[in-house]
Amino acid sequence: MAKYTGYFIDLDGTIYQGTTQFPVGKRFIERLQASGTDYLFVTNNSTKTPAMVAQNLTENHGIITTPAQVYTSxxxxxxxxxxxxxxxxxxxxxxxxxxxxxxxxxxxxxxxxxxxxxxxxxxxxxxxxxxxxxxxxxxxxxxxxxxxxxxxxxxxxxxxxxxxxxxxxxxxxxxxxxxxIGKPFTVIMDGALALTGHTKDEVIMVGDNYNTDILAGINAGIDTLLTYTGVSKPADVHAKMAQPSYEVTNLDEWEI
The missing domain is CATH 3.40.50.1000 (HAD superfamily/HAD-like)
Structure with missing residues (x-):
């Protein structure tokens, strides 16, 4: 399994579900933090400022986050x-x-x-x-x-x-x-790459929605990790022509 120096990560359905905490999402971020791996939350949600997104993650989901770790549509x-x-x-x-x-x-x-x-x-x-x-x-x-x-x-x-x-x-x-601009289109992915300074081969896009997160990675030439904790279901995804690079039932299965 390839090792990545950067992770682009969706939020809703991947790290949490609305106001509901996902312990598996919190553990995933804590493992990235412990390993010193760079990550950026990449979200289609345009309603909140980066500070608001970071505050929500920190206060409501126990995931310590700074505005610099957030990139919105x-x-x-x-x-x-x-x-x-x-x-x-x-x-x-x-x-x-x-x-x-x-x-x-x-x-x-x-x-x-x-x-x-x-x-x-x-x-x-x-x-x-x-x-x-x-x-x-x-x-x-x-x-x-x-x-x-x-x-x-x-x-x-x-x-x-x-x-x-x-x-x-x-x-x-x-x-x-x-x-x-937003996922699955490539503008947001190009912006995330420019913001982090990573190249396409160094990062992986992580998300729960094949039609946005995974297609964004595929369209941009970036590896993808699909977690089945949100929108997409295995039978639907396996019928698609283009497949995610990796798929897991939940993010505890992913080795960083």
């Missing part, structure tokens, strides 16, 4: 925006994590057209007027960028609508395909 989106020429005004549909990440890159955040780019993540206060303004901006030439297109979010109550459900509404209204 909001951060990856802001990093991507910074590579584009002539982007100044950004119409943001999203929550604290996305607004904060975009603002920290020096962009002017606006709520009405015109804008140079429309950035959309999940927004639990999403309104029809936001849809109208984003539609006007894109129709006038603004770039359309989505943090992720996750259709649903697993919660204790069931599968709630994800960012992809909102993105689909805007895509329908504008007949425009968005540039997608």
């Amino acid at each position: 909001a951060m990856a989106t802001a990093d991507y925006l910074a590579t584009l020429p002539a982007i100044k005004r950004v119409l943001v549909i999203g929550e604290d994590g996305l607004r904060s990440a975009v603002a920290q890159k020096g962009f002017e955040i606006v709520t009405t057209a015109p804008a140079d780019a429309v950035v959309m993540g999940i927004d639990r206060q999403f309104t029809y007027d936001q849809l109208v303004q984003a539609t006007f901006a894109i129709q006038a030439g603004a770039k359309f960028i989505a943090t992720n297109v996750d259709t649903n979010l697993p919660t204790e109550l069931g599968l709630q609508p994800g960012a992809g459900s909102l993105v689909a509404a805007l895509q329908t209204a504008t007949q425009t395909e968005p540039i997608v």
